[in-house]
Amino acid sequence: MNAFLQTWKVSPSVKIALPSYLRNLSRVAAKYNVRFDAIDPSEELKDALPVWYHFAIGDARIVANSKSARCLRANHGVAHVGQAARIAARLHSIGRPHGHRPTATCPCSECEAERSHGRCDNPHRCALYARKILSNLLPRWLKHPGPDRDNLSLTSRRLRNNLEQATHEGRILFNPSILARLPLSCHFRVFLPPSDRCTSVVRRPARGATIPLEAVEVHTDGSCLDNGTDTAVAGSGVWFSESDARNVSALVPGLRQCNQTAELYAVSIAAARVPPFAPLHIVSD
16 A cells, blocks of 8 residues: 555554654655645556555545455456556457457457456456446546647657757757656655645647747846845846847745746746747747
8 A cells, every 4th residue: 555646544643553764754744745746647657556545536436345346456466557447448349340248258358368267257347347447537647548648748850859959059949748757756746735636637728820920039047146045135137139128137026035936037027028929039047
């Protein structure tokens, strides 16, 4: 069991036979709202998550101790989402030649193999239960067979061009991808709000009509006095060209005053001063 990937709570009581370091770890994790989360999980990431007591199961009636659930674990070796998906996949071949049949005596190769080894007396029932589990995952964690298409990633050609440009200190096209890939350990977050996870699917809307405009080049910079101290004061600068009305310098708002926030604030100011459909080249250190 994994308290971060499954709906299983660790009791901090000393009566529970857990090593003290694990009890302390669970207390700290609960105090600072540590949990697993991903904005746009890839299919491979979804596959690697435990399917039993999955944190994103939306239907509490999905139980891990039913007859079918026990058979899936003991006889089919199902522990993760990807394994459950492979068991349920045979249901897509119903009605096809040599495909799966919705009976306990289905003659398809997968069901025959499972029955012949004495592992399962009704593979169809288990496939149905595997599909039921997967269909009750919350939207962001549902399986979507096929390539990841969120309209947020650069094409392979543009990614290759970025590599070539980087070697020659050329212009690099910003990659807006937020696709979360393996390993799972890269997606634990801390200081998250105590509310439930956001479960909606992240997708960029389809592009509408575009208006051809000349590319805009802007220089941005940020700096900070007393960086790293409580008295730090940060500022940002944006320069388009000589005497351009869009040139500006500004103090960084908010409590987080440092050179990194100043750099980011400068970029946000520049982006806000250019039409959203105009190609924008940001020159920054």
